[in-house]
Amino acid sequence: MGQKLYENGTILTMEKQMYAEAVLVRDNKIAAVGKKEAVEAFASPDAERINLEGRTMMPAFLDAHSHFMACANGELQISLDGAGSFKEIAERIKNYISSRHIEKGTWLVGKGYDHNFLEERSHPDRRLLDEAAPDNPLVIQHQSGHMGVFSTEALRQLGIPMDGTGDLLEIPGGKIAVQSQIPTGYMEENAFLTFQKKIPLPSPKEFMEAVKKAQERYASHGITLVQEGFMVEEMLPLYQGIISAGILKLDIVGYLDIKGTGKFLDAMKQHREGFFRHFKIGGYKIFLDGSPQGRTAWMRTPYTPGEEGAGYRGYPVHTEEEVLTFVRRAMEEHMQLLAHCNGDAACEQYIRAFEKAVSMDSSVLPADIRPVMIHAQLLGIDQIPSVKAMGMIPSFFAAHVYHWGDIHTANFGMERASHISPAASAQKEGVVYTFHQDSPVIEPDMLETVWCAVNRCTKDGKVLGSKERISVEEALKAVTLHTAYQYFEERERGSIAPGKRADFVILSENPLEKEKMQIREIRVLSTIKDGEVIYRRDPDCF
Known part of the structure; x- marks a missing residue:
C-alpha cells in the first residue's frame, strides 16, 4: 500500500517526546515520527502528503469499558434520556409507538430514564407502562443499566406470576419489588439482568444497521477500539453474524460472563489468541x-x-x-x-x-x-x-x-x-x-x-x-497509553511511535494548550483506523 506523510500540524505522540513535526505511515503502520526533515528521508517521492493545517493529531482514543451491543440495541430503542417526569416518559413511549407505526404485540425497550432527575424522585411502575403501551410488552431501563421496570404484559410473557398466588423468584444479588405480593414491575441488579436477557432480539437486518450506526457513533468521538463489557451466550449468534458479514471497522474486545462461556470459547477459538476480523476475546467479566x-x-x-x-x-x-x-x-x-x-x-x-x-x-x-x-x-x-x-x-x-x-x-x-x-x-x-x-x-x-x-x-x-x-496530559494518557496497556496492546497502539498501528484522531485544537474549562468544546474532525479515514465531521475534514 502507499505511504502517507502527515505534516503542518500539532502532533501529540503521548510518548516522552510529546511533540513531533511529521508522521509517516506505510502499510497501515507508523514508519517514522519526529522532525519533518528526518521523517521525509524515510518517505518515497510519491508519498501522499496530508496537510493538517495547524490542527492537532494524536493517537486514537481507546474505550476502556463499555457495552457495544447495548449501544447498537440503543439505536432501536425508545430514548428516555433527560426525561423529567412520569408524564414525559409516557409521552415519549406513546410518540414512539405512533410515529413508527409499531404493531400490537411487538416488544418495546426504552432506555435512559433516571429516577434521580424525575419530578417524582422515584422509579415508575408497571401501571405507567401499561397506560403508555397498552398493546405491547415493554421494559424501560435505568440509565445506570442496573435496574428497570417491566409492564404487566412483559412480566406475564416472562413467566412471572401476577395474581399474588405464585412464589416469586428469589434471585441472589437482586430484587423484585412487590406490593401486596404482586410485582410492581421494578427490578434491580441480578433480577433485572436475568429477565432482561430473555427479551426477544431484533431481526438480523435491523441489528446489522444498528451495529453500523453504533460504530459511527464511537468513531465520531475518535475511538478505534471498543469493549463488549459483558457477553452472555445469547449474544453468540449476533456476534457470529456481524463478524461473518464483515461490517466491523472498529476493533472490539469481548469479555465473557464467567458463569456461562462454554459456547463462546468453543465457537470462537480463533478469537482467543488475538484480533481476527476485528474481534478478540479479552477475558472474563463478573459483577x-x-x-x-x-x-x-x-x-x-x-x-x-x-x-x-x-x-x-x-x-x-x-x-x-x-x-x-x-x-x-x-x-x-x-x-x-x-x-x-x-x-x-x-x-x-x-x-x-x-x-x-x-x-x-x-x-x-x-x-x-x-x-x-x-x-x-x-x-x-x-x-x-x-x-x-x-x-x-x-x-x-x-x-x-x-x-x-x-x-x-x-x-x-x-x-x-x-x-x-x-x-x-x-x-x-x-x-x-x-x-x-x-x-x-x-x-x-x-x-x-x-x-x-x-x-x-x-x-x-x-x-x-x-x-x-x-493534569490534561495524564488524563489523555488514561484514554490512550494506559488503556492500551489494560488490553495488553501497548506494543500496537496508544501512542504515535514507529511500528504501532496508524490509528489517529484529528482534533480542532490542542487539549494541552486549551483552557481547561473549555476542553470539552474541542471537536473531533476525523478518525483514522489503520491509515484509513473511518469518520469525517464534514466532507472537507482531513
Whole structure:
C-alpha cells in the first residue's frame, strides 16, 4: 500500500517526546515520527502528503469499558434520556409507538430514564407502562443499566406470576419489588439482568444497521477500539453474524460472563489468541455490586439515611467463596478478569479474593493477567496500596463527577463523594488507571471525560474533590497509553511511535494548550483506523 506523510500540524505522540513535526505511515503502520526533515528521508517521492493545517493529531482514543451491543440495541430503542417526569416518559413511549407505526404485540425497550432527575424522585411502575403501551410488552431501563421496570404484559410473557398466588423468584444479588405480593414491575441488579436477557432480539437486518450506526457513533468521538463489557451466550449468534458479514471497522474486545462461556470459547477459538476480523476475546467479566446513584453499590459504611432504613450499605452480588472461585479460574486459565466494583466493600471483596488466591497458589500472579476493577467509584484511598500490590488496573468512570456528583454528595456526604474516582491518589501511588464512559450509560465522549477528570465539576457547578484533579496530559494518557496497556496492546497502539498501528484522531485544537474549562468544546474532525479515514465531521475534514 502507499505511504502517507502527515505534516503542518500539532502532533501529540503521548510518548516522552510529546511533540513531533511529521508522521509517516506505510502499510497501515507508523514508519517514522519526529522532525519533518528526518521523517521525509524515510518517505518515497510519491508519498501522499496530508496537510493538517495547524490542527492537532494524536493517537486514537481507546474505550476502556463499555457495552457495544447495548449501544447498537440503543439505536432501536425508545430514548428516555433527560426525561423529567412520569408524564414525559409516557409521552415519549406513546410518540414512539405512533410515529413508527409499531404493531400490537411487538416488544418495546426504552432506555435512559433516571429516577434521580424525575419530578417524582422515584422509579415508575408497571401501571405507567401499561397506560403508555397498552398493546405491547415493554421494559424501560435505568440509565445506570442496573435496574428497570417491566409492564404487566412483559412480566406475564416472562413467566412471572401476577395474581399474588405464585412464589416469586428469589434471585441472589437482586430484587423484585412487590406490593401486596404482586410485582410492581421494578427490578434491580441480578433480577433485572436475568429477565432482561430473555427479551426477544431484533431481526438480523435491523441489528446489522444498528451495529453500523453504533460504530459511527464511537468513531465520531475518535475511538478505534471498543469493549463488549459483558457477553452472555445469547449474544453468540449476533456476534457470529456481524463478524461473518464483515461490517466491523472498529476493533472490539469481548469479555465473557464467567458463569456461562462454554459456547463462546468453543465457537470462537480463533478469537482467543488475538484480533481476527476485528474481534478478540479479552477475558472474563463478573459483577460484584450495583450502582452508587441507584443506591445498590456495596459500601463499607452506610449511605446517608433513606427509604432503605438506617445502616443500609447496599449489597453484594456474590459470596466470598464464589468470587474466590472466579478469581482462581481466571488465573489458572490465564484469562484477564474484569470486575464491576462501585462500592468500597465490593472493591475490598475483589482485592481479598486475589490476595487469598495468591496465598493458595503463587505460580500465576494477578499482575500476569492484569485484573481490572471496573468503575472503582468509591475505592477507598486506604485500598489503593493493595490495588497496586495485586497489579490491578482501576478503570474509573470519571464522568460520574459531572453527571451524578451532586447525587453522590446526597447519598454519601461531601467527604466520601469528594473521593469518587480517586485518580490523583492512584497516580501518586504509582497505579496505572484508565477512564471509560460505560456507554450506553453516557455518550462515549472521551473529551468530556478528560474535561471531567481535569476539572471535577458537578452539574450544579460545584468542584467535587479538587485534590483528585489530574493534569490534561495524564488524563489523555488514561484514554490512550494506559488503556492500551489494560488490553495488553501497548506494543500496537496508544501512542504515535514507529511500528504501532496508524490509528489517529484529528482534533480542532490542542487539549494541552486549551483552557481547561473549555476542553470539552474541542471537536473531533476525523478518525483514522489503520491509515484509513473511518469518520469525517464534514466532507472537507482531513
